[in-house]
Amino acid sequence: MARSVYVAGLGPGGGKSTIALGLAELLSRQVAGIGAFRPLAPAGGMDPILVLLRERYQIDAPTDDMYGVTHAEATALIADGKREELISLIVGRYRDLERRHPAMVVVGSDIGDNGDTDVAFNARLATEFGSVVVAVVDGFGQDSAAIAAELASAYHGLTDHGATVLAAIANRVPPDTSLPELPVPAYAIPEVPAVSAPTVAEVAEALGAIRLAGDDAALDRDVLDFVVGAAHVPILTDHLTDGCLVITPGDRTDLLVAAAAARVAGTAAVAGVVLTLGEQPDPRAMRLVEGLHAGLAVLSVPEDSYATVEASSRIESHPTMASPRKVEAAIGAFESSVDTEGLAARLDVARSARVTPLMFEFDLIDRARADRRHLVLPEGGEERILRAAEILLRRGVADLTLLGNADEIGRRARDLGIDIGNASTVDPATSPWLDEFTERYAQLRRHKGVTLDLARDVVRDVNYFGTMMVHTGRADGMVSGATHTTAATIRPAFEIVKTVPGVSVASSVFFMLLADRVLVYGDCAVNPDPDAHQLADIALSSAETAARFGIEPRVAMLSYSTGTSGAGADVEKVAAATALVRERAPGLLVEGPIQYDAAVDPTVAQTKLPGSAVAGRATVFVFPDLNTGNNTYKAVQRSAGAVAVGPVMQALRRPVNDLSRGATVKDIVNTVAITAIQAAAA
Template identity: 75%
Template sequence: MARSVYVAGLGPGVGKSTVALGLAELLSRQVARIGVFRPLLPGPGTDPLLTLLTERYPVVAPYADSFGVTAAEAGQLVADGKWEELIARIVERYREVERKSASVVVIGSDFTGSPASGGDEMPRELGFNARLATEFGSVVIPVISGEGRSEESIGAAARSAYHSLVDLDATVLAVIANRVPPGVPLKPAAGLPVPMWSIPEVAAVAAPTVAEVAAALDATVVSGSTNALDRDVLDYVVGAAHVPALLEHLTDGALLITPGDRADLLVAASAAHAAGNVTLSGLVLTLGEAPDPRAVAVIEKLNTGLAMLVVDSDSYHTIASASRIEARLSTGTPRKVEAALGAFEENVDTAELARILDVARSARVTPLMFENDLIDKARAERRHLVLPEGTDERILRATETLLRRGVAELTLLGDRAEITRRARELGVSIGGANLVDPESSEWRDRFASRYAELRKKKGVTLDLAYDVVRDVNYFGTLMVEEGYADGMVSGANHTTAATIRPAFEIIRTVPGLTVASSVFFMLLADRVLVYGDCAVNPDPDAAQLADIALSSADTAAAFGIEPRVAMLSYSTGSSGAGADVEKVAAATALVRERRPDLPVEGPIQYDAAIDPAVAATKLPDSTVAGKATVFVFPDLNTGNNTYKAVQRSAHAVAVGPVMQGLRRPVNDLSRGATVKDIVNTVAITAIQAAAR
């Protein structure tokens, strides 16, 4: 039977979506495909949480097969006195998902009194969820609300939740208190026989977005990009007084609600936002009044990046409606999803939770499992990384994700005011990141002296070095060299040469290695392979090829991949001859001499290295043939073309290039890198730094 965990919310608005998301993320690291299931689909329309989970994770069943019944169906069955038929239908639908799954996350009902409206005879929510959990064979994680509660009150609620479920014959795995107020200790409740974790109130999770407010108010979007609509609404301010009074009451994250004919307030608030005095979330104009075109022209010149909405209601009814809006995790709120995951992973002991869930890890490694493992490993030993391209939009968005997930401590390089302005314009939060301007940094003199010392044989003077270290890549590399950062990631808008050259000049290679190199992690459908070198060395000699093989094996091991090294050639064993084959044979001999413990085979053709059937024919006694994990190409031409061919034809995800062989990690991004690529590369760099 599949391991199933049932998330039961004890009361409305407890935030069980955060817990369900965190569990799905955790289980996706353990198994290749998971199941998600909602016994009762709440309300009309598509359920945002179920949509998010079925689209974000590799699930065994599509949305349409991942719920039991709708609220309307449940109501009709209960009204007809067919309670047991309702239970039977839900259980039957659940079993279909369970049969295909290694593990299932079940999201309990959202109702507060009964499985459908319309009768006092219906069992309460707790009894309904406990009954289903028992029928499913699920362990239960009750989620209680910490909102507005003291430490003693939270502890009492946790014990009550535990005993209430146990009395209903449910098996309680752990208790989670969510939305715990600031200042309340995040610790287990006394006298609770199972683990308890507390998650604090996180504004970025609890707050609705401008888009959610617009939908709830049935507003017309006058202006505003997708990014503007994705801003978090942390507060509401009603504008009705004169300008000075309004400016005094504006707060960061506030949504200004004001009559559409108050052009003075609109312009003043927009100017305050553009000047950096306050960071607003957006503007709402009431009474159906469109703003004065002359005021709009001024606001457009300010380039605030704010959304402007128009509603028909007056300010009083607008604020009353807006204050009742609840934020929801969905595919349309990716930043909120990352914030929720960050809160869960920072406050829940996921290693202990995985242990007590007792889900055996799959032998298969999917791309998502590997990427989640990167985040997990980086979080386990947080390192400090420097990102030289501090004003790049993708870097800023990745920074927000990395900070929210607790992946690393970050320093962004560039003009502080410009970085702050750009982040405010994009509506991203980079609080917690260090901002350093190489032009004015107190480290500039020291770095110039260090660089001049390192390059004096190349004729670099102190004056020249002082100019060189203004360059963000040189400055970032010197931060790594001098111990102010553990690694660097650059290249989103710099060439590979501009990123890597400073590392070669300053950090240099590990003693004993003749060359730095790179690998790509090739994420296939069911495994991860390591390809090297596909990006740096055009035509390595035998000694360099041996270095590449050893570095690639060490990189594989650092990321949990058992290294079995194939030294690739157009010949397997002694079947062919020629200078290229001899180079690979010599490199293989050097690897065996330097690392007799390392499984290595070469020369070997790609098919013999990866296909057990071919290996059984060509090299039947090899410990590597047919099951290689590390593929070392004889030259850059072969490696680069092969990785791209596999990437496109096998629909593999190529993560890299990942630099190796340097004394400290520096990694290069593609100039077409996505935010996800940047997050992965930063995580990889942090893991490399921890390994050193």
């Protein structure tokens, strides 16, 4: 059983970061904590791949422990004829780290000026580590025949030197690349500009540029092309393209204003402008650019335009935690091109019995991708929704419909440098479905006196329109709430979708991602003061939700009393609800009434409720009322540093989930993945 996978590239570059990220993502769904290692690293170990892997996968090791030796140390040892000593040093450092982690990703290093040296070095280390190898070649700028030959050469070179090759991957390949027949799976990952293209910020840093205008969002845009501005404005505008960086002398304020105007007009989403020769633009022109609110990054460099273009074209971009879009784009490219399920089976790493927060989050993406669903996002023009949509589409989590004016959404996406090309857009005000939705809603709410005219006004609201899409099967689920209140998001679901048969009340849970485990809290968002029957429904729904997401349900019915230690109406309600749960689900582990400390702490449980199968090890916590639940989840979230994923609605016939108005892009991605999984189960 392989505990370690070694990414071996043939020559420098080649996008090993993308492959390492993809493999780390794969392993992180299987084990509670991966490790990462590089045989060679720059002085101080500040290797960008190591830093990225350490931060993203929360690797519990200092960077200094994650590499063998520095490049300088390796060069000195080889020059002294001490190659075996070099190997021994690296292997020793690797073993020290490996002992602390159940699975390892090793990113191979380049040590020589020719491929043979690199292949032999990496094959030897992989063998000493006990690693299986993923061979990687760079297909950028090569034709299909050359890529196939290089991939076959990499495979045979590694196996000839004794390495066990798991798979071979050609990265950054052109479309329709043919791969050679090999004894192991071979994959081709296409060139993805969002991964390889530098950002404006990376260009600025490489050029030592001074920022004259533009916020951090403007600096985060990808640079897909370079346009040298030397002609007059009409000629320049003919050459502007989305993502281009305009390089022009600092005194050409006419071209600066034209680039900003093109961005505002939507004719070209210019990435930024670099002014050369150290010339500062006329302040009046800069005021005009700022007044246009183009969000354009304007940089100044002392060199001339030719030197600036030449230097810019040599910039290499790497995914980092500072550029989450690149990280997600790289993982998306890997997952859409590689048979990850087959690769995971070939790795055959034993899955951890413990579900960590990181495993839980990554498993959400994996499960949603496995049974892809179509979801509607009513807040289509909101920046966080667009950024999340890009990630979701790149990762293949779900098919998406964004509600809103298509031109405005497209313009907003281009302005942000976001690719949502595979998402559909629907404007409720002009949709051909509007008449059908009006009639259906009027029928559903006729008992409330809703007329056709009133129904038309109601279903033009994006949340009602999105819910009607779910109700009519045009979408499998809905996620909203980034800019709407909880009531505005879930009221349409209560009116239109309604609860599943046999359940009296819809409710919600939060997945509480603590440092070492995932707990389920219900109901902390919907029902103010449920009675005993409703509380039993909430408990059963919460247990079902927990099981659906890989958490073994052990249900604690919370109260201020444990067992028979207290009395009162509130305790009796919880006791009655517990009895109902046991009656309706005899096989479910449930305890109540029970206090929180007795539910979560084994030591307290031994004192207060010895012999209980739930006390001290509960995973599902059912709060007696909204006041208690909402305050508790927020207290744990803030005091314990837990991540609260939710609220996740349950017991609706089709999934509709609410976002916090402070939701981050990551929160939105997780909630959409959860909704997709719920839709698949429904």
